[in-house]
Amino acid sequence: MNTAMSAIIRKDFRGVSANRRLFSSLLILPLLLVVVMPSIFIVMIHLMPDDPDTAKLLAIMPASARLSSMELTLSGMVVNYVLPAFFLMIPISTASIMAASAFVGEKERHTLETLLYCPLTLAQIFRAKVMASFLLSMLVSLISLAAMFAVVETEAVFLMGTLLVPSISWAVVILLVSPAISLIAITLIVRGSAKAQSVEESQQSAVFLIVPLILLIVGQFSGILLLNVWLLLGLGLACAAVAALLLKTAMGKFSYERLLQ
Amino acid sequence: MEAVMIHSLSKTYPSGKQALKDLSLSIGGGEVFGFLGPNGAGKTTTVKLLTGVLTPTAGSCSVMGIDPARQPEKAHLVSGIVTEHAQMYDNLTGMENLLFYAAAFGLPRQEGKARAESLLRELDLTDAKDRRLASYSTGMRQRLSLARALIHRPDVLFLDEPTSGLDPESAQNVNQMIHGLARREGITVFLCTHQLRYAQEICTRYGLIEQGSLLAAGTLEELRGRLFAAKTLRIRAANVLGNPNLTECKLKRRRDDEFEAEIRENEEIPALIRTLVEGGGDIYSVSLEEPSLEDIYFALTDKRNDSRDNRKGEAR
Ligand SMILES: Nc1ncnc2c1ncn2[C@@H]1O[C@H](COP(=O)(O)OP(=O)(O)O)[C@@H](O)[C@H]1O
Ligand SMILES: [Mg+2]
Numbered sequence: 001m002n003t004a005m006s007a008i009i010r011k012d013f014r015g016v017s018a019n020r021r022l023f024s025s026l027l028i029l030p031l032l033l034v035v036v037m038p039s040i041f042i043v044m045i046h047l048m049p050d051d052p053d054t055a056k057l058l059a060i061m062p063a064s065a066r067l068s069s070m071e072l073t074l075s076g077m078v079v080n081y082v083l084p085a086f087f088l089m090i091p092i093s094t095a096s097i098m099a100a101s102a103f104v105g106e107k108e109r110h111t112l113e114t115l116l117y118c119p120l121t122l123a124q125i126f127r128a129k130v131m132a133s134f135l136l137s138m139l140v141s142l143i144s145l146a147a148m149f150a151v152v153e154t155e156a157v158f159l160m161g162t163l164l165v166p167s168i169s170w171a172v173v174i175l176l177v178s179p180a181i182s183l184i185a186i187t188l189i190v191r192g193s194a195k196a197q198s199v200e201e202s203q204q205s206a207v208f209l210i211v212p213l214i215l216l217i218v219g220q221f222s223g224i225l226l227l228n229v230w231l232l233l234g235l236g237l238a239c240a241a242v243a244a245l246l247l248k249t250a251m252g253k254f255s256y257e258r259l260l261q
Numbered sequence: 262m263e264a265v266m267i268h269s270l271s272k273t274y275p276s277g278k279q280a281l282k283d284l285s286l287s288i289g290g291g292e293v294f295g296f297l298g299p300n301g302a303g304k305t306t307t308v309k310l311l312t313g314v315l316t317p318t319a320g321s322c323s324v325m326g327i328d329p330a331r332q333p334e335k336a337h338l339v340s341g342i343v344t345e346h347a348q349m350y351d352n353l354t355g356m357e358n359l360l361f362y363a364a365a366f367g368l369p370r371q372e373g374k375a376r377a378e379s380l381l382r383e384l385d386l387t388d389a390k391d392r393r394l395a396s397y398s399t400g401m402r403q404r405l406s407l408a409r410a411l412i413h414r415p416d417v418l419f420l421d422e423p424t425s426g427l428d429p430e431s432a433q434n435v436n437q438m439i440h441g442l443a444r445r446e447g448i449t450v451f452l453c454t455h456q457l458r459y460a461q462e463i464c465t466r467y468g469l470i471e472q473g474s475l476l477a478a479g480t481l482e483e484l485r486g487r488l489f490a491a492k493t494l495r496i497r498a499a500n501v502l503g504n505p506n507l508t509e510c511k512l513k514r515r516r517d518d519e520f521e522a523e524i525r526e527n528e529e530i531p532a533l534i535r536t537l538v539e540g541g542g543d544i545y546s547v548s549l550e551e552p553s554l555e556d557i558y559f560a561l562t563d564k565r566n567d568s569r570d571n572r573k574g575e576a577r
Contacts, residue, residue, distance in 0.1 A: 007364035011350070018352045110348040114409070116314060117347060118365040119338040256314040256333070260346075 004120050005128040012102050012132035022101055029093045030140060033086045034148035041078045042155045045071055071160060079152060080167040084232075087173065090144050091182035092210060095137035099189035100199045102129045108198060113260060122254050130186055130247070137182040145174065169229045176236035183243035187250045262326055263287045264417050264449035265294075265311065269320035272306050280306040282473040283320070288466070290416075293443050293450040295464035297457060297558065303473040304453035305344070308421045311451070312342050325416050338366070341410030341448075344421040348402075351395040355386055355405050358394060359412055366413035373412070380408035384438055400431030407438065417449045424459055432456070436463055461554040469561055476561045481554065488560045489552050491523040494530060496537070497545040504540030512537075518545070 016022055106112040115125060149166070156164045265288040272281040281303045288294045296304055309315040311322055313333030321328060329336035349358045356377060363373025381390050384404040389397065397405065403423060410418060423439065424432035440463040443450045454460050460467070461481070468478040477484060485492075497518050501507065510533050512520045522533060527549070537544060552560070 002367070004365045004367050007361060011353075011361050015350070015352060109351065110346045111350055113314075113344065114347040114349060114362075115365075117312065117337050117340075117342045118362070119334045119367065119413075120365070121334045124334075257316075260314060 002124075004118060005124055005131075008115070008125065008128040009132040009135065012098070012129065013136060015101065015105075016098060016136065019101075022097065026094055026097055026140060030090045030144040030147075033089055034144045035151050037086055038078070038083055038148060038152045039155060041082070042075055042152065042159065045074045045078065046159045048074075072162065072164075075156060075160065075164055079164045080169060083148065083152075084169060084173045087141075087145065087148065088178060088181060089210060091137045091141045091178045092185045094140040095133050095182040095185040096189055098133040098136045099129070099186040100193070102133055103190055103193035104197075104199050104201075107193070107259070116256060116259065122256065122259075123251060126190070126251055126254055130183075130190065133186045133189075134179070134182060137186075138179065141174075141178055141182070167229070169232050172229060172232045172236055177232065177239060180236060180239035180243045184239060184246060187243065187246040191246070191250045191253060262290075264290045264292070265322070265324055265451060267307075267311070267320075267322045270307070270310060270317050270322055271319040272303075272310060272315060273318045280473050281310070284470070284473075284475055285320075286468055286475065286478060288449060288451065290449055291447055293440070293452065293463055293465045295460035295467045295554075296451060296453045296470065297455065297460055297467060297554070298470035299455055301472075302455075302470045304455075304470065305421055306473075307470075308342075308344065308419050308451070308453060312336065312340060312419060338413070339416045341413070341415035341418040343403075343406045343410045343419065343423055345425070347406065349394055349405065349409060352393065354391050354393050355381065355397070355401075356390040358405065359408060362409050363412050368413060376412055376414075377408070380411055383442065384408050385434075398431075400427050400435065403427060403431070403435055404438065407435070407442070411442065411446070411448075414446070415448065417451060418443070419451045419453075421453045422455070423452070424454065424456060432459060439463060457554045457558055467554065469558055471562060471565070476565060481557075484554075484557045485552050488557055488564075491525055492527075492552075493550040494522045494524050494533070495546075495548045495550060496520045496522065496534075497547075498537060499543045499545070501537055501540065501542035504537065504542060506536050506540060510536055 016026065103112075106115060116122075118125075120128075153163050156162060265286070267284055267286040270281055270284045271279070273279045284303075284307065296307065298304055306315065310317055311324055311329055313329030313336050316330045321330070323329075324336050325339045327336045327339065329340075350361070353361065359377035359380070360370075360373055363377060364370070368376065378387075378390075381387050384407060386401060386404055386408065389401060394402065394405070407423070410420075418439075420439065424435050427435060436459045439450065439452070442448065443463075450464075452460065452464060466478070466480050467484065469476040477487065479487065496512070498520060499518055501512070501520065502514075504510075510522060512522050514520055524530065524533070530547070530549070534544065534547060
């Protein structure tokens with residue numbers, strides 16, 4: 001990493017914080033996902049009457065997931081099975097918004113050509129841009145994560161008088177799955193960026209990444225999937241492999257002539 | 262070493278449009294080269310080839326000995342590039358923009374800042390340096406682009422239509438700044454424009470291009486000599502008609518006191534005037550009318566069209 005590349009990364013970061021519309025679109029989804037949604041779940045579980053159907057559902061749960069009260073068990077499930085899937089939307093959306101702005105946004109504002117005239121190879125510019133999007137995506141994800149646990153644990157202490165213990169799955173999500181799918185989102189945006197003429201158009205190329213995630217959420221809710229940590233690890237490794245492959249081939253499609261079309 | 266070498270360069274776009282046909286040129290260090298031609302002549306295509314963002318279909322070129330098609334990043338290190346589509350960031354101030362490009366060109370922060378400040382001063386932008394680019398006028402943007410292109414002290418400055426879209430006063434301004442900077446920093450300038458009048462004010466040598474082919478290249482004197490055998494000397498004088506040697510002077514009367522003489526060399530002027538004065542003439546003014554760049558350009562395009570018509574005639 002040379003100084004020129006870090007200058008590009010710093011500039012892209014500044015571009016986000018200076019653009020109010022971009023900044024708020026980056027913040028809204030995480031806020032909704034990590035503060036509002038978990039709170040609704042926790043409060044709902046707290047207010048829910050003990051009904052036999054939920055008791056039956058709980059009976060098929062692995063013993064390790066069962067806790068002293070039904071309320072705690074259900075809340076634990078939400079925290080360890082449902083919230084990770086919600087959380088993964090954050091790296092996807094942040095990475096997409098940032099990558100679209102970093103690649104297509106520069107093209108739209110006619111600043112890409114100037115950037116290409118810098119003494120950097122296309123590969124270096126490409127890497128700097130991917131890095132900027134990736135770092136921002138990880139930063140926003142980690143901040144969201146901290147906010148989410150702060151909110152959820154506060155509510156748990158307040159409503160149930162105890163902390164909810166996150167499972168080891170969270171480590172896999174944070175360290176492997178989230179970086180991997182954020183890279184996938186970035187490369188998908190970048191691949192589409194040569195053709196796309198506007199930021200909005202380019203963001204759409206990563207929208208379908210959300211679909212498997214929604215399926216995952218539905219699956220977790222209905223108890224079909226209930227991913228254990230090994231499955232999650234496998235999924236994360238698969239995502240990382242896909243990300244690496246996409247990153248390699250996306251670079252190959254990069255050329256001055258394609259970029260300046 | 263020549264600063265810019267172009268050898269049999271051709272470019273055909275994927276659409277099939279042949280934008281450049283077998284162009285050869287060389288530009289020496291410190292020259293201010295005017296690359297002139299109407300819209301669509303192939304000027305921008307040439308600049309894109311010289312800056313490595315297009316690859317040639319045939320032929321080759323080099324900038325300070327570097328092939329921009331092979332090593333664009335090295336070529337960019339010695340080139341400053343101003344084109345219509347190379348804009349800067351609206352959300353940053355003039356100064357912040359320059360600092361970013363200084364860093365992108367690998368300048369240490371302090372050096373970048375000093376260089377940016379001196380360029381802003383030279384380009385008369387010091388008062389606006391802390392304003393966001395969004396509030397800049399077109400002329401100010403163009404001057405900041407010049408500063409941006411010069412931030413890393415390039416050897417060659419490529420300017421593609423730097424004064425198009427500016428009002429005459431700003432255009433004049435930018436033009437003078439290019440002139441001053443080029444001279445002071447000893448930079449080689451490759452200036453593309455269709456505005457011949459501005460070019461004539463600052464360029465030391467010219468290349469005229471039309472439909473992708475070079476029509477001619479040379480200094481103004483060389484081009485004049487090649488295209489115009491004679492120059493016109495305009496004289497306002499009285500009491501010359503009675504001069505016995507008048508026919509020798511080949512003077513033609515235009516109006517009451519206005520005369521014209523066709524001459525080939527400037528050295529003919531003193532003798533001619535002496536003859537008139539010695540014959541009792543009173544001279545009020547003498548002016549030598551030399552063909553302008555525009556005259557040369559039109560003479561060249563006429564000539565080309567003539568020869569094309571002739572060829573068509575022969576074919577028939
Ligand atoms: N990307 C492109 N694809 C196809 N044709 C192009 C492209 N760019 C320019 N041209 C054509 O090439 C010719 C030369 O264009 P250009 O170099 O931009 O001329 P100038 O800068 O002298 O006005 C024009 O006829 C133009 O229409
Ligand atoms: Mg042009």
